[in-house]
Each structure stands twice: as structure tokens, then as C-alpha cells.
Amino acid sequence: MSTSPVSPLEQQTEDALREQQHEQTHDRPIGLWRGAWRRLLRRKTGVVGLVIVGVLIIVAAFAPLIAPHDPTQDFLSEEGSTRRDPPCVHVFGCDPEKPQHILGLDGNGRDLFSRVVYGTRVSLSIGFITVTLAFVIGSALGAIAGFWGGLPDNSIMRVMDVILGFPALLLAIAIVAALGPGLRNTMLAIAVVSIPAYARVMRASVLSIKELEYVAASRALGAGRLRILWSRVVPNALTPLVVIGTLGIATAILDAAAFGFLGLGAQEPTAEWGSMLARERNQLFSAPHLVFFPGIAIMITVLGFNLLGDGLRDALDPSLAD
């Protein structure tokens, strides 16, 4: 640790003082997001999460450059390659005669490393798309419920209660069963079951914000209801939703992998980690690498978003930090 022992409390006071000085020396005060960004960078968990997520986004964006092969290319005809070949890295003493596949080959003779790399694209899209969907619908419903109250509030929130009454994964399975298996329906189902979380938090924020003085001031100035809701209330209610959204990406990726594992999610030949793992689970004893690596990829991705979410929570709401 550092040479001068500093207690967490002193550290916090110091941070606060520094921010104050900063505000005094500069004309413009630090905005919420800029301040949050600085606090995020000061926390180890937040930084680790940020780095993991950043690397994953780069991997997803440049997958064709990083992956040595096409994820669907069949190597069974290649000399020296057999089905479910274990990892072979020449630098680590693998026979130079054998073709190099750093994570080995899968049951169809495809390069596992390339598939895992391309899987990043699938999983990140699943995370972002489902959360965007749930975020937009959920927070719109929550904002309407909180702002208008009365009948819209009651009818929306009772529906949310019904959704929350079922175990999330099982309800999502029921939705996919009704719509048919596949990646798109999986994303839809996961989005639907996560809507209530956003609706509830948005509603609670809106309820407390709409009573604040600046909203009253806006109303006194003659702003319309929609304008007040859209430009005065909603922007200030977004903070907790950003945290839930980040953690929600982690949950969505994990759930989508579970769907892939159960055979309801992504279908062949899509390189999705959960279904890759499920296809080879019966070969666990003879080819453990085919189960191990996709699982590690899921874990690192989920961990990254979880850490980032935790970091953001601490950064956006210092009162919650422990």
C-alpha cells in the first residue's frame, strides 16, 4: 500500500476538498457525469470493470482481425487435425508438425479460439440490445406511472407486479416456448422479464423529483406537462437506471448463455458461448477444453459488467458506498 497511511474517511474528505477547490478555481462547477467519471476512475473495481468491458468491446469490434480463422470454417480436412483436438500452441511445446489452434478444435473441427472471439460479438449485442429494449420500455412505463399517477400508475404497476411474481428465468423460458427458440426471441424474453426493474426505479425517482422546487418553478413558468416530464424530470431520474442497466447487461448475458445451454437460445452455427458449451458437454471427460473456455469467456464478460456497475453505483451515489 502507499507510504502514508490514510484512512478511508480521510481519503473521502480529501477527495471532497479537492473537488471543492476545483470548483472554486474553475468557473464552471463539475457536472454530475464528469464528477462521477472521476470518482469511477478512483475506484479499483470500477477501473477493472472498465478495462474488461473496454477490451471486450475492442475484441468484438475487431473480431475478424483478432480471430485467426472464420468461426464456421471446418478444419477436419487439414493435415494433422482431428475432431476435438486439444489446444496446440507451438511456443508452449506443441509439436510444430501439428497445425496451431490455440484453444483447440470443436466437435465440428472449427477453431475454438475464433469461435470464442466471435462469441464476444454475440454476447455483447445480446447484452446491449436487451438492456436498451428493457430500459426504454421500462423507464417510459415507470415515468408515465410516476408522473400521472392514478389509473395509469395502478394498471402499469400491477402488470409489473405480476411479471415480478414469477421466477424470472422460468417466465422467460415460458415466453421463448410460446414464441419458439432462437436468439431473437431469447433477447425479447429476457427484455420483457427485466422491464419491471426499470419501471419501478424510474417511477420511484419520478415520484420524488416531481415534487422538487425546480419542477414547480418550471410549471410556474408555464412549461407543459410533457416538457416538464421530458426535460426536467427524466434527465434527473436517469442516474440509478444507468447503474441498473449496467448490471442488467451482466444478467442478460448470463441468462442468454443459460438459454443457449438449454437449447432455447442461439442456434447452430452461431458462435454463442452458452450453446457452444452445451453442444460439447457430453464430451466433458474427453475434451474438457470445449466446455472450459466458453465458460471462462462468459464469466469474464459478466464479471466486467458487474464490476463496472458496482463502480458506477459508488461513483454516482457516494452515499451508497461502503
Place this chain on the structure above:
Amino acid sequence: MPQYIARRLLFAIPVLFGILVVTFMLARLIPGDPCKSILGEKATAAACEAFAENKGLNDPIPVQLGIYIRDVAGGDFGDSIRFSRPVSQILVERIPLTIELSLTALVLALLIGVPLGIISAMRHNSAADVGTMMFANIGVSMPVFWLGLMLIYVFAAQLGWLPPSGRLTAGVVSIPFYEAWGWTVQPDTFQFRVVEFISNHYLLNSVITGEWEVFRDGVKHLILPAVALSTIPMAIIARMTRSSLLDVLGRDYVRTARAKGARERRVVAKHALRNALLPVVTIVGLQMGALLSGAVLTETVFGLAGMGTMLFEAITARDFPIIQGFTVIVAAAYVVINLIVDVSYAYLDPRIRLE
């Protein structure tokens, strides 16, 4: 207290009724013709008509609902469409395994998660604290099915310490306690279902009958799935215990206790812990849904014929009676668990009065 519990259970009846109606409606909303799914795609119109008449599907929906509720009130959940067997019999066969599995997982999660949280809070920012929090972060990020497969690979395939799947080794048979005691129970009666339900908890049954061989075998088979299922709740419980205890340790009454000269152990055990455990109890109650979802995956990985796999199969095969039966049972379990959570609040914090 008994009065309170009785009233809560009474209030649960309308809730369960509502859930019954909602599941009934939802099951009818799922697209697909039950006739085609049972008699096959080539069923003639006449055969389908007879089938619908026979199963009461031609009655108006409210009448069907009324009949269904009457039957459920009498303990009859109808017959499974796929297996043509009473749903209540299937419930009795499948639920005990899941109860044993999730209870073991929950106990493991509490026995390890709570002490880990306490140690982290007491030694805030120490290596133990950082290690525990790292474990907790990784724990909530791990796919249950992957962890299960890795446990099988290490402890069953490589080390050979534990069996990779199943509930009992082939050849080991759990003799129901009522048979061991020479009771004669009429099959397909309510009594039969009750004794079957009890004896299908293999661990419990083997303790009753004293078959320690079966007990040991059952425990061996239960360890890996229970560990896999317990990881996420364990991580969540450890985090919750830690942050809640950290919060309580900063309170005035804890400072007072320290100022009196009480030892740190005593301060934590007597003054802080009880208050810190309240949010943990809430979390444990909320984990039940997650445990059931996790059971679907864990049972699939370990080849266990429990409620999770049954429900998954029933949903994908559109076996309405089974889905409805399970949903009602799960909802009833929620009611009971919430009641237990509320009662334990009152036990942990005497300021909370149940009325």
C-alpha cells in the same frame, strides 16, 4: 404469534386464487392446440371434437376455470397431457429432490456466506476482506451450468471422489419408510400422496428407516449439485452481510458498547450482528426464486429428475396441467417463505411487532 400466522395464511388464499386464475389464463394464451399436441398432427376433426368434449375444452372458459378451481381445492391438479398421469403424483415424485437440493444449497450458502461477510466487515480492507469480495464478485458472475460441469470434471472425472450425476448409485434403493414399517397404503389416495411425498426425500427417508448406506450415497450425490447451486446465493449473502455489518458497526450503540470496554468479539456477536442480519434475511427470502431458476440448470447438468427439469420440459412441451400445478405449488411456497421471513424479523428485532 399463532394468531398472526393464521391470519397471514388466511390472507394468502385470495392471492393464491389470483395466481390460479392468472396461470389458467396464461396457459390458454400460449399458442398451440392441445388436441394436436396429444393426438398428433394428423388427428381428424371428429377425433379432436371428441377429445375436446371429453376434456371439457368445449365449455366456456369461465366454466372451465370454475371446474379447475373446484378440482384444485380438492387436491386434484388434473392429468398431465404428456404422461396421462395425475399431476399431483408427478409433483409428489419430483418436488422432494428439488427441496433437498435447494435446502442444502441454501444452508451451505448461509453457513459459509454469513461468516465470510462477518470476517470481511471486522477486518475491513484486509487481505481477507479483499479476497472475500473478489470471491463474491466472481461467484455472482459464474454461469451455474458451467460451474457444475467444472465440478464434475475435477471431483468426479479427475479425482474420482464424488459421483458425476444421478441421485443414488445404481443398485442402491431407497425403501420408503411406510413399506419398511409394513404399512399398507391404498395407492392414488391423499394419504398415499402424503407418505410418498415424505419418503421421496431420500435423505429424510433413510434417516427415518436407518438405512445409513442409502443416506451416505444420497449425500455423496448431493454435494456437487448443492455446491454449484449455492455459489450465487453464497456470494450475495456474503456481500450483504458485509455491507450491513459495516453499516451497523458505525452506529452509536456500537461505539457505546466499545466504550464500555466490551471485547470486539462480544460487540459484534451481541450488539451488531443481530441488527446486521435483518437485510440478510430479506435477501435469503428473495433468493428462493433464483434458487428455483438455478435448479433448472443444476438438475439438467447433474441429470437429476427434479422439479426444475420437469417444469422446463413441461413448458417446452406445453403440458398445461403440469405448468399450472407447479405454479400453484411455487406460489404457495412463496407465501410460506415470506411468512417465515417476516416471523424471523420479529425474532431478530423485538421492536418489530407482528399484528
